[in-house]
Amino acid sequence: MKKIFLYFSLAIVLASCASKFSKIQKSKDNQYKIKMAEQYYAKQKYRYAQILFEEVFPYVKGTAQFEDTYYKFAYCYFYDKDYLNAENLFKNFVETFPSSARAEECEYMRAYCFYQQSPKVDLDQTNTHKTIGLMQAFINTHPTSTRLKDASNIIDLCREKLEQKEFKSAELYYNLGYFKAAAISYSSVSENFPDSKKADEYKLLVIKSYYKYAEMSIPSKQEERFENVIRECLDFSERFHDSKFFSESERYKNLSLNFIKKIKNEQVKKTA
Numbered sequence: 001m002k003k004i005f006l007y008f009s010l011a012i013v014l015a016s017c018a019s020k021f022s023k024i025q026k027s028k029d030n031q032y033k034i035k036m037a038e039q040y041y042a043k044q045k046y047r048y049a050q051i052l053f054e055e056v057f058p059y060v061k062g063t064a065q066f067e068d069t070y071y072k073f074a075y076c077y078f079y080d081k082d083y084l085n086a087e088n089l090f091k092n093f094v095e096t097f098p099s100s101a102r103a104e105e106c107e108y109m110r111a112y113c114f115y116q117q118s119p120k121v122d123l124d125q126t127n128t129h130k131t132i133g134l135m136q137a138f139i140n141t142h143p144t145s146t147r148l149k150d151a152s153n154i155i156d157l158c159r160e161k162l163e164q165k166e167f168k169s170a171e172l173y174y175n176l177g178y179f180k181a182a183a184i185s186y187s188s189v190s191e192n193f194p195d196s197k198k199a200d201e202y203k204l205l206v207i208k209s210y211y212k213y214a215e216m217s218i219p220s221k222q223e224e225r226f227e228n229v230i231r232e233c234l235d236f237s238e239r240f241h242d243s244k245f246f247s248e249s250e251r252y253k254n255l256s257l258n259f260i261k262k263i264k265n266e267q268v269k270k271t272a
Contacts, residue, residue, distance in 0.1 A: 214226045
């Protein structure tokens, strides 16, 4: 019974709000509409504010009120989590009011909208790449901005996501047994993200992949491919001598050396 009463009360409140808003919309007093839009905006009722701001655009365009109206109109979409439209509105704000004190903020917010649209790691990362590009452009254009730290942090987060996506692709090749493709993919991750905290781990995975590839190769190709493993291990030794994976890299090097030694011994026996 209490639930029915609550639903009934809520329905009355919503109907009352809708009726009040409808009356505001029908008003021909544009200043009154602006005033009510501001009130809705302040109360975080962004859908109502958005509708009213849009309706008064023809009235405020070309006036001193236009900039503030457009600014809040863009944020209505942002706060309503409609980042696609918010991005476009922040972009248009910068183009329409390039000398505004709010232009820098809106330029940042445009990039931030792309960040909000950046999907899960497994999905297409177009918006992640756009975020990085726009945030970097923001940093280059506004080197003294108070938002530089935030912009840099977002770039780092986006790069981590791209790194993880590339790593997962390489991991898939490895798990499916496509070891040459896995080695190339792990190398790509290492080259694309040289400052990664996992750079030594990626290099070890390159070694493991090439070792598996050599191990499964036909005898006539094995010596050449184990030599490639050794080269990767020597490169690991030069770059990551203090790595916790160093001993494992050395193990693959020794296994490859032993395999090559075995191949050469068999070749000697055949010619004897």
